[in-house]
Amino acid sequence: MRYKPEYKQKKRQELLTISGQIAKKDGFAATGVDGFMKAAGVTSGAFYSHFSSKQELLKALIEHELQHSFDMWQNNPHDNAQDWIEFELDRYLTPAHVQHPEQGCSLxxxxxxxxxxxxxxxxIYETELLRGHALFSQHLGSEELAWAIICQLAGAILIARAATDPHLQKNILxxxxxxxxxxxxxxxxVST
Known part of the structure; x- marks a missing residue:
């Protein structure tokens, strides 16, 4: 059965979304093609009509996930640096982001x-990361500050996720x- 190109593209995006959620929650290397496809409700054979290999899936996931993060940062409703970064701190450093990696940032x-x-x-990762960095730099007025903030945000989530006590997780955030x-x-x- 032949599908319309729009169907195939839509299905690929769906597979990337579902696979991204699983990779962020359970780990990419720890999940096999069968696990990704089962979660998406398709056969492993269907995988190969969208991706040539698991490594190809990882590349596509990175682009897809970092594009999603970039879109969120770009859609921040604030223009001035202070309000923009405050919005990101309150959106990113949350217990929900710690407890639900499948819904959060891929960094x-x-x-x-x-x-x-x-x-x-x-x-591919570097290219997408640099796009996010450029956006942070634009809002913060400093490339160095942008790197520091991006790393601190991602690191805080990573460290908080490794803790079991929700109170400790919140303290870290x-x-x-x-x-x-x-x-x-x-x-x-930033403060002006």
């Missing part, structure tokens, strides 16, 4: 997977919000 979950991947996968805010309050490019 805290897939960066270690990418670090073990091939050069092509790393280049709150401490990072406080430190980022204190730093930004003293940084002239």
């Amino acid at each position: 805290p979950t897939l960066a270690s997977e990418v670090a073990r991947a091939d050069q092509d996968t790393k280049l 709150d401490a990072n919000k406080m430190i980022i805010r204190q730093y930004l309050d003293s940084h002239p490019a």
